[in-house]
Amino acid sequence: MQRRLPLLLVLVTGIFAALPFFIPHHSLQAVDETVRNDVLRIIAAFSLVLGVGSILQHHFTKIQRKTSNWQYSWITVVTLFVSAVIGLFGGIDPSHPGILPTHIGHFSFHIQTLYMNIMVPLAATMFSLLAFFMASAAYRAFRARNLSATVLLAAAFILMLGSVPLGRMIFHPLPSFAEWILTVPNMAAKRGINFGIQLGILATSLKILLGIERGWLGGG
Amino acid sequence: MADTARPDFWTRLQAIDRRWIYLVVWVVVMVPLIFPFKIRPVATPPVQNLFNYIDTMPENKALIISIDYTPDTQAELQPMLIALLRHTFTIHRKVGILAGAYVQSLGIGEDALRQVTAEFNSHARTNADSVLNGRDYVYWGWTTPIITVMLGMGQRIAKVFPVDYYGEKTESLPIMKHLKNYDDAGILVSVAGSSIPLYWINLAQTQFGIHLGCGTTAVSAADWYPYVNSGQFNGMLAGMKGAAEYEELLEQRMVKNGKDWGLRRKGSEAMSSQAAAHLAIIAFIIIGNIGYFISRRRKQ
Numbered sequence: 459m460q461r462r463l464p465l466l467l468v469l470v471t472g473i474f475a476a477l478p479f480f481i482p483h484h485s486l487q488a489v490d491e492t493v494r495n496d497v498l499r500i501i502a503a504f505s506l507v508l509g510v511g512s513i514l515q516h517h518f519t520k521i522q523r524k525t526s527n528w529q530y531s532w533i534t535v536v537t538l539f540v541s542a543v544i545g546l547f548g549g550i551d552p553s554h555p556g557i558l559p560t561h562i563g564h565f566s567f568h569i570q571t572l573y574m575n576i577m578v579p580l581a582a583t584m585f586s587l588l589a590f591f592m593a594s595a596a597y598r599a600f601r602a603r604n605l606s607a608t609v610l611l612a613a614a615f616i617l618m619l620g621s622v623p624l625g626r627m628i629f630h631p632l633p634s635f636a637e638w639i640l641t642v643p644n645m646a647a648k649r650g651i652n653f654g655i656q657l658g659i660l661a662t663s664l665k666i667l668l669g670i671e672r673g674w675l676g677g678g
Numbered sequence: 679m680a681d682t683a684r685p686d687f688w689t690r691l692q693a694i695d696r697r698w699i700y701l702v703v704w705v706v707v708m709v710p711l712i713f714p715f716k717i718r719p720v721a722t723p724p725v726q727n728l729f730n731y732i733d734t735m736p737e738n739k740a741l742i743i744s745i746d747y748t749p750d751t752q753a754e755l756q757p758m759l760i761a762l763l764r765h766t767f768t769i770h771r772k773v774g775i776l777a778g779a780y781v782q783s784l785g786i787g788e789d790a791l792r793q794v795t796a797e798f799n800s801h802a803r804t805n806a807d808s809v810l811n812g813r814d815y816v817y818w819g820w821t822t823p824i825i826t827v828m829l830g831m832g833q834r835i836a837k838v839f840p841v842d843y844y845g846e847k848t849e850s851l852p853i854m855k856h857l858k859n860y861d862d863a864g865i866l867v868s869v870a871g872s873s874i875p876l877y878w879i880n881l882a883q884t885q886f887g888i889h890l891g892c893g894t895t896a897v898s899a900a901d902w903y904p905y906v907n908s909g910q911f912n913g914m915l916a917g918m919k920g921a922a923e924y925e926e927l928l929e930q931r932m933v934k935n936g937k938d939w940g941l942r943r944k945g946s947e948a949m950s951s952q953a954a955a956h957l958a959i960i961a962f963i964i965i966g967n968i969g970y971f972i973s974r975r976r977k978q
Contacts, residue, residue, distance in 0.1 A: 479885070494826045495837060502822045550788065554844050573785035578749040581782075585750035589955065593703045594696045597962040601970045611963070618960055621896075621919050622953040623717050637722055645903045652904065 465669045472667040513538070545569045613639055686976070688969040699962065706958040710950040717949045721923040724906050728891045728913025729927045731865060732765055739864030740857050741766045742831075744778035744878065745787050751871035751895050752786060757921035757945030758869050758893035759786070763794040765928050767809050768935055772853055774835070774863070777820035778827065779874045784820055784843065791817060797941060811844070812851040819843035828877060832860045832886035860888040865912060869893035875902065879910050893920065918952050921945030 478490035517531035544567065549556030551570045560568040602608040619625035620636025665671035685693075721729070732741060743762055747755045766773040775791065777783035795809045802808040809815065818839040821827060830838035835858060836848045848854050856862060866888050868875040875892040882888050889912050894902055896917025905911045915924055922945040932938065 491830075491833065495830055498823050498826050499821075550844065570785055570788055574789060577782065577785065578752060581749035582753055586753070589707070590700045590703050593955075593959050593962060594699045596959050597694075597699055597966045598692075598696075600963050600966065602967055611967075615960065615963070618956045622956045624953070624957060626720075633720070633722075640900060640903050641907060644900050645907055648901060649904050 461672075461675060464675060465672070469667055469669065472663070510538070541569070541572060544572065688972045688976075691965065692969045692973060702958060702962075703955065706954040707951050710954045711948070714947055714950040717922070717946065717953060719919065719922040719926045719946065719949065721927055722916075722920075724911075724914040724916065725920050725923040726913070726927070728867070728915065729765070729924060731889070731891070731912045732762075732771075732867075733769060733931065735769075735771055735864035737771070738856065738862070740772040740774055740853075740862055742774045742776070742860075742863045742866040744776055744866060744868045744870075744874070745783040746779045746868050746870035746872065746874035747786070747895075748780050748782040748871065749786065753948070754895050754918050754921070755869050755871060755893060756786065756790065757918070757943070757948075758915050758924065759790045760794060761921060761924045761928050761945070762867060762869070762893075763790060763815075764797070764941070765924075765931065767794065767798050767814065768928070768932050768937055771864070772857060773815045774818060774853070774857055775815065776818040776827070776839070778868065779824055779870075779872070779877075781820050781822075787817055788843070791815065797939070801937070801939060812842075812846065813853055816848065816851055816853050816857070817843040818848065824874075824877060825881060828881040829885060832882060832888070835859055860886045863888060865889040865891055867891040867893060869915075871895050871898070873898075873901075875905075875911070879905060883910060891915075896920075918945055918948050922949045 474490075474493075478486055514535065517534050520528045520531045521535075544558065544560060547556050547558035548560040548568050549558075551568050552561065552566065560566060600611060600614070602611050616632065616639060617636045619628070620633045625632040625636070662671060666674065735741070741762070743759065745759065763773065775787050777787055795811075795815075798807075798809040811817070818835070819842060821839060827838055836854055839848050842848050842851065860866070860882065866878065866882065868878050868890065870892060871894070875890070875894070878890055878892075883890050890910065891913045892902055892905075892911050893915040894917070896919065899914070899916035899920075902911065902914055902916075906914050915921055922943070925943040925945050929943070932941075
């Protein structure tokens, strides 16, 4: 029963989720709309509780056991609560205030200020580091070792040159040629890959619905 | 006696400390940002097509923008969002904005709307010239799950978003009288740093036939060409270059509409820095390969 019930639930909900795409009958569409607008949202709300509970449990365990870098867990927990409280009760900004005062004199700490001054710089900094790693990797690993690598190198070269003004100055049709690489050979390869991926998704979905693939149930 | 011969120049160059590479990248990115050189972008067909489609949208059709990116890709994608908003307000079309996939996108939309509405309202002479929340645009905010949003908006947007980002009842906003579902939208543009545009195709376009466009990071642009070619996307802005090309077209449109305000074009401003970085990486690849072949020949 412990395994049969989840399998049955997946089978029924999986088939029901697919049916409205094929049967336009109004009664089925009405039930589908209710499921999407109400049931799914309730499930999503539960997943939020699960997510917050999980992150708190993880970090409190780290703090309790004093594992490596446990001090940072406090930062996560405090940040989670502060941003949640300000986001829920502090309004968006001074023109859309909430019930919680979010400024001391001229110093404002409403959610948009926190977002623009903490979240945005932190995320942008992390992502911009990629440029440095990519440059280093291009220097060390991008070698014309064999025919395939040489073709890849040539394509990358043309695309990079084609997207800077110098490319047009060196050879006027280069940007158009770079565009052709993207819209013809690249697209043909992508289409083939996409067909493969979609067929794979279809097969795996059917295996899950029919209970052939049970890895998601856990227990190895 | 042990062989203490110093490795030759090319061998040493191949084993160069990566911090030198980082330094070069930092310099080639920073210097053109401080002292930019003028680049005039030429619009590629996917950019031109998207611009033309929005530019010629019927008056009773609105633009929907789904912000499907987070602050990590903001530098590359925010100029697209700004340009799309400016374009819509320039041609006096209505716009509905949502944070489609990620809750982290909420602040991005708020920031862009503040900037663009301030630009237009500072030049407005009459109430009709102004850009007003609820009349000219609506910011629906974010809700979950995404399947509810994408399919539900095809039936009734106000049901998916009962209140907007600022807590106003969406049904009470004047704009919502003309923007009930996808039928009232000329096109939906997903500005995304991930695979979310594919969901818009699978769920919104396949079910409701809405026209789609996308703005994407340069690194994932190659993934979307099949959909541009098939006509599922009316057009596409690929990376910073795509944003710069759109800004160029938009500037011409704004000048033509008497809005020669000399607004900042962050996509175009960053092009000189990006061009320099591309050239530096090309140089790295050439030097790396020369070193590789010389070392290999010497070993043989």
